[in-house]
Amino acid sequence: MTHDDDVHPAWLPDAALAPLRTRPCTVLGSGPCARTARAELGPQVPLDRATLVVATAAEPALPGLPPIPAGGYALVRDGERLLVIGDDEACALRGVYALARDLAVQALTGNEPPLTVHAPGQPLRMLDHWDNIDVHPVMGQVERGYSGGSIFYADGQVRADLGRVRDYARLLAATGINAVAINNVNVHAREARLLTDGLDDVARIAAEFRDHGIRTFLSVSFAAPVLLGGADTADPLDPAVADWWRTATDRVYAAIPDFGGYLVKADSEGQPGPFAYGRSHADGANLLAAALRPHGGTVLWRAFVYDHRQDWRDRSTDRARAAHDHFAPLDGDFAENVVLQVKHGPMDFQVREPLSSVLAAMPHTRLAIELQVTQEYTGQQRHLCYLAPAWREYLRHPLDGTHPVADTVAGVTGVSNVGDDPFWTGHPLAQANLYAFGRLAWDSTLTPERILDEWIALTFAGAGADGLRRIAAALHTMLDDSWRRYEGYTAPLGVGFMVRPGTHGHPDVDGYEYTPWGTYHFADRDGIGVDRTRSTGTGYTGQYPSPWREIYESVDTCPDELLLFFHHVPYQHVLHSGSTVIQHIYDSRADAVEQLDGVEVAWDSLRDLVGTDLPAAVDHRVRERLAEQRRSAIEWRDQIRSYFLRKSGVPDRTGRPIY
């Protein structure tokens, strides 16, 4: 199915579908997803001769089917026949990929496919693309993209050949994703016009996604009535503005009847928003919601609102508080078809942050948790950093004191890590993050190890049994702990940043310290960390419900990994681990880099499989990235260790080299 031989098939190589394609099969149904399922499974036979049947629960030719939960599918044995039954045709297509996955896993682990009913944990499972049509002078074509250019746009327009988009839609469908926003939340002038004169092209993209059960969304500029409509205001309470949005939205639906809706970054990092008119974010979101509502569309309104021009001298302003301060008072004011999209942490996708308190503060608002699949602050797809362990921790965290976050939100969204790179994700092993995102959005109880097994079993489905097992063993060694390893040699104990402003890809301990961005570590000769307590600091701990407000408030109960996020402590402060803060900083940086030896040895152990079970191009790219990871990790280690020796004057007890 992959349209270009130079493009890596990711987790859907032909070998992954082969066990299904050998079965006489019937796909019932006439919609786009049924057609896609037929194309996947090959020549059809009459129903009475089929041993693989794909249908919806409402199929009259198959009476007595089990009830299927909304958005779900069931894999059912019926005598000699295997039935894949979906709540609708899109769900049935997901069921086909799920069966392929379970059979691939069986080849790796020996476990029989669980023939059972599957229901999504979230109705909305969405990827956001930060793609621009034009190549932006500073950010490139894909903002925070580390995988080449855009799969959607080239040469200043939507691509004529959408073959990669089709392949991408297929990959996403196999993970359970059902929504995609196709342009950057920072909406520049050219991209703003997708909403109006770009609609034919958006419709072409939407058709590729529709065939895979995925709805298309656009990022829109809140100032669109001014930018595109020539109005002199975008005031959300102005009836002419509401009219403009209604008309524009009606046109969108005339072109794309199943259009998903709008994604909006407003009053954030220079994007226009309702504040310019003295209106609230509920006024802003509800304006768009009203235009979308007759068509069944949704507004995803981002809560990433803070002052990016703060005075670093002002110790009372705390960026961590901003989203809560802006949005929590609006709980209950948003229209029903608004989903407030909240970054998982209160700052900005750092390798370690507490969960955003907003996720527990708005029980009367539909929320989505926003994750970052693209590795802006987690190694930029040059470092290995398998993020499933982090995401699972966030999704299962009982933030309201009782329920896992995944059970309280209406959606999980992620910033995509995909570009036009032949491996999709720059680092071939970063594909595991994209796969894991879809799977955890579907089912947050899956373990990271299980998801990695699935990804390996599918991606290397063409390998022999022994080769597959060896590849799996090596990849678990490389990836299982890679998130904590990355944390180990970068910013310590939840303090965050310490990156070069702009690129965010290189160590620079004081890079943000005296800037307006609100991201500080406050290291001096005596100590480090941000005091966010109620008693002596910014009070951010007070925005959490119990028990977290108490747990984070006290250095005695605050988890080590978040200590410097919530507290300013002396270097000699003793952690729960028994080490001091300064010795922890020294040790973790050095230990984490030493662990890279094991990572490289694991990959080297597969050398004899290259060219057979392991494609040479994958090996080549992984080696190149591992070398760069080592170089960069050493830089992180040495800069951070040296910085803190110079700041504190406290020597490293182990005597390891320091500069």
Ligand code: GCU
């Ligand atoms: C980060 C990132 C920006 C992005 C922003 C957002 O700050 O560096 O490039 O625009 O997040 O999420 O809107």
